[in-house]
Amino acid sequence: MAEEPQLTHLSERGEARMVDVSDKQVTARRASALGVVAISAECAALLRSGGVPKGDAFSVARIAGIMAAKNTAQLIPLCHPLPLTGTTVEVELVGETVEIRTSVKTTSRTGVEMEALTAAAVACCAFIDMVKGVDRLARIERVEVVTKSGGRSGDWSRQT
Amino acid sequence: MAEEPQLTHLSERGEARMVDVSDKQVTARRASALGVVAISAECAALLRSGGVPKGDAFSVARIAGIMAAKNTAQLIPLCHPLPLTGTTVEVELVGETVEIRTSVKTTSRTGVEMEALTAAAVACCAFIDMVKGVDRLARIERVEVVTKSGGRSGDWSRQT
Amino acid sequence: MAEEPQLTHLSERGEARMVDVSDKQVTARRASALGVVAISAECAALLRSGGVPKGDAFSVARIAGIMAAKNTAQLIPLCHPLPLTGTTVEVELVGETVEIRTSVKTTSRTGVEMEALTAAAVACCAFIDMVKGVDRLARIERVEVVTKSGGRSGDWSRQT
């Protein structure tokens, strides 16, 4: 009989646990994620306009994302604390959306998908905080892990 | 000449700042948000199956959301620290999605939209952490503020 | 039929929530707690001996307790964030025990029992960290709320 797939973060009794990764290999691991914020045409125009420097709107989202990557183990209850070796967050205005791409690296026993995902989600929230005064409807329309590499399960990339 | 809309978190020089709300009224304020995680049919079936108790998968997301509401001022650089007076996070399995609804209350000088939004986004991330072992493609397909009440700008509700 | 007592932090569906205290009165509130660490005779003698100044062993526990009082809403998932207006932690060597007494005050919508209790528990842990090199068996033998005042339910004191 085929074994039922398991929710690895739950014990046999269905109780939350931080999975034991003690015996996994320390290897270089990397993950990337994408977050997309939908904004109004007026807000997009304002962000592109030259009247007032808008640079910090993007900087705040970038920095919030980088810091969230480092805070992931405090935010996601069952995540392992990991020594991140690099993190980038890119914020780009594309039409009436803002695309936020995160990339996180570690050399550790488990992967950094959650760090990349959480960084993207929090950066999206921080960006919305910057523009909510002019665009009440700004909303996150996607956050997802895009690529993952390193570790036993090897490289992986979302097909879109 | 009509005044250009402003990004209120930026100064005239375009620099990030925490907006001065000292002169705003202390009033009861409330906001709610919705987050939606798309999961696979297999994952949805597993969450509904009776073989293993899955309660903690939902509990973890709920608790992560409540704690994120309280951590918002640490996560979103320009948010004011607010004394939250109540927070709920509901996690419901609806077809092949998980709907996460947050509600946050305060009695303070500024609103709690960002707390509701951030709680929803982090709860979505925590839920994905619980199921990623069985559903690599699990992803956030929406996070948005849904209602807001209290304060000078009055009640507001997203039209959907 | 008499109503069954409720776990107030659970909804009717048994789900964790941060209770809504929006309509409670802002009043002066206070709570105190006691923590007791049992140590060995040798450890007690060392702490009393004059050869080396031991002051920081007590200071570390005091400061850890004060900081834990302030961190309670980050540690205890459903606690409300409260603006503490005063906190003391006293650490006293009594025979072969260390008694840690905490007192916490606020002017707010809900009480500070959990702050007093958590401060005492963490101060006990911090004290054990200081002495564990000389006393592996050091252990917490009690942590409890002792008094509470303010709020609708009035003054309360544990009978011992």
Next chain:
Amino acid sequence: MAEEPQLTHLSERGEARMVDVSDKQVTARRASALGVVAISAECAALLRSGGVPKGDAFSVARIAGIMAAKNTAQLIPLCHPLPLTGTTVEVELVGETVEIRTSVKTTSRTGVEMEALTAAAVACCAFIDMVKGVDRLARIERVEVVTKSGGRSGDWSRQT
């Protein structure tokens, strides 16, 4: 002449310090702890009763414990920050007590007793927070390290 035992966290001048473990071996290490909360007969009956699901009362304590294990270096002033590789917290109702057992693993230069102890203490506090509305007298009656393995000092187990 026999050397006096030392409080290793204090310098020769009695000043607090984070002990230098740079030259210790990186090895697999593990520790477990036990916390016991005494509750009333009425509270124990309520937790066992079928009328309302009580699962989240236990989940909240479990998750608070896991997160506290990860926060130990922030809570206990002189603890080293360690990359935990696994953490479990079990919460069990035994008569009129709740037994909370924690287990923490790392592969690092120093042990995780404090992480196991702090996780147990904070989980006990979180459990009391869940039941304090129905049992004001709920109290921690014990928190202690139970076993320890790995590192130069080898395996150790509390005799009870």
Next chain:
Amino acid sequence: MAEEPQLTHLSERGEARMVDVSDKQVTARRASALGVVAISAECAALLRSGGVPKGDAFSVARIAGIMAAKNTAQLIPLCHPLPLTGTTVEVELVGETVEIRTSVKTTSRTGVEMEALTAAAVACCAFIDMVKGVDRLARIERVEVVTKSGGRSGDWSRQT
């Protein structure tokens, strides 16, 4: 006999405590601080040069300062947690120094000098982190509270 001045954060026994401010008035309070970082001529020239955008070097310091203001009660052991109502951090290149000016507001029972000072100190550190790769000698040459207003002790300004 004139009374000896007191260190208000110490009890009569010289023990650290968070001072009780429960009976102080809730009033609008404000404080500002100045931090100065000395940098090399080469570093100053690089920051002024047009070849590469340098905006984020300043943004990072600003945002680190704003977040530090909010974290003050976690960083400074005996500080009260306060609901900040506004915070600005300005970073300006002046000759071969970087001047960082912080302004913090609250409506609360105690003042925000420590928030202004800590924000300035941490912003200085964050700025040094940005430039240390090109200027190893960058150093903080001053951090001080400059003005304070509100509360019983009234307005105050450092004479320079």
Next chain:
Amino acid sequence: MAEEPQLTHLSERGEARMVDVSDKQVTARRASALGVVAISAECAALLRSGGVPKGDAFSVARIAGIMAAKNTAQLIPLCHPLPLTGTTVEVELVGETVEIRTSVKTTSRTGVEMEALTAAAVACCAFIDMVKGVDRLARIERVEVVTKSGGRSGDWSRQT
């Protein structure tokens, strides 16, 4: 043509990033920093006087510094989280100044200058918090990295 020196924390587009150190060697690294607080003659005399124990004024600064070393990655946006293996903070009264010397060690891929610097800066702030009631003019007059060792760039020491 000589290459222009780079701000390593900025990308080619001038955007903040956490530098990728994945390929750097894991080596023993160490850094020390100095912070100096200038106080009034009256305050210095009070700290030296025998009437009331003043020990906790120094302990608070020491402990705040040690904890800040551990919090550096949360405070300085682009710092890597590092597993510190040792930290000391010494606080000494020298004439009308207080000298705070920090020393931080790790075995990791990048150095700990920022940890040493941030620990010194926050310890200075915490010390000022202790004495500000008797010395409003207390101020930081210097914070700087003093030595650094380990890693590719080798040993370094500030010439004074």
